[in-house]
Amino acid sequence: MSKDLVFYTNPMSRGRIARWMLEETGAPYETRILDYDGDMKAPDYLKLNPMGKVPTVVHGDTVVSECAAICAYLADAFPDAGLAPPTDRRGAYYRWLFFAAGPLEAATVNRAMGFEVPRERERTVGYGNFSRVMDALEMAVSGSDYIAGETFSAADVYVGSHVSWGLQFETIEDRAAFRAYRDRVTDRPAFRRAAERDDAAMPNTEG
Known part of the structure; x- marks a missing residue:
């Protein structure tokens, strides 16, 4: 898939789970580090994640938050990585x-x-x-x-x-x-x- 992949995170968060999953896929992605008291509560980011927390992954027009959902989504989005069973x-x-x-x-x-x-x-x-x-x-x-x-x-x-x-x-x-x-x-x-x-x-x- 050629859609842009953007990863919103903070290294002191559950975003580390999503980062690991992204690395497992081997797909290129852009990282945007957000701070807790400012960026995560900014109106533009709240449109992506109304909870005002990280991680969030944006893949083209698809927005996915919650780590378990991100892991499941990326496994399906990049099947060549072999990260989900049949x-x-x-x-x-x-x-x-x-x-x-x-x-x-x-x-x-x-x-x-x-x-x-x-x-x-x-x-x-x-x-x-x-x-x-x-x-x-x-x-x-x-x-x-x-x-x-x-x-x-x-x-x-x-x-x-x-x-x-x-x-x-x-x-x-x-x-x-x-x-x-x-x-x-x-x-x-x-x-x-x-x-x-x-x-x-x-x-x-x-x-």
Whole structure:
């Protein structure tokens, strides 16, 4: 596809997930770094992302926000990169991609904020309780080398980012299966390129 690809981000954000995914596609893209208190709340950007946050990807006339959606979109937009299974074998791919965007994200954020779901209210929330989410995640990353089988996919970018950050910031439990999965999925040239580019874009706090 020859459409222009523009990536709105901040290196201190979930935009690092989208950057990794962009690097995996191998497609050329333009990066626009936004600051939190100014650019992200500017009227022109709010037309693209009414939430006033990053990342957002604009591909021609198509605007995509939310990291899981960006990963899924880019996998389909650049099929030659091989980042999505064939459509008739996407059960695990979709299942764990959106598990991470839903139950995992909610459970880890709530835990980090000091909120525990009362036992009698577990049926009310989408994830039940934190321990159940950790057990499901361990099952997901233990069944095969990658989240959707034996081949790396866009779902590994998203789930792998959550696992890597969770271990780093202690928002998920430190389990051997999580460490092994993190090491597998981040041992990739695209991951290293993305990290180097985001690290280089970090604000200089010296002086």
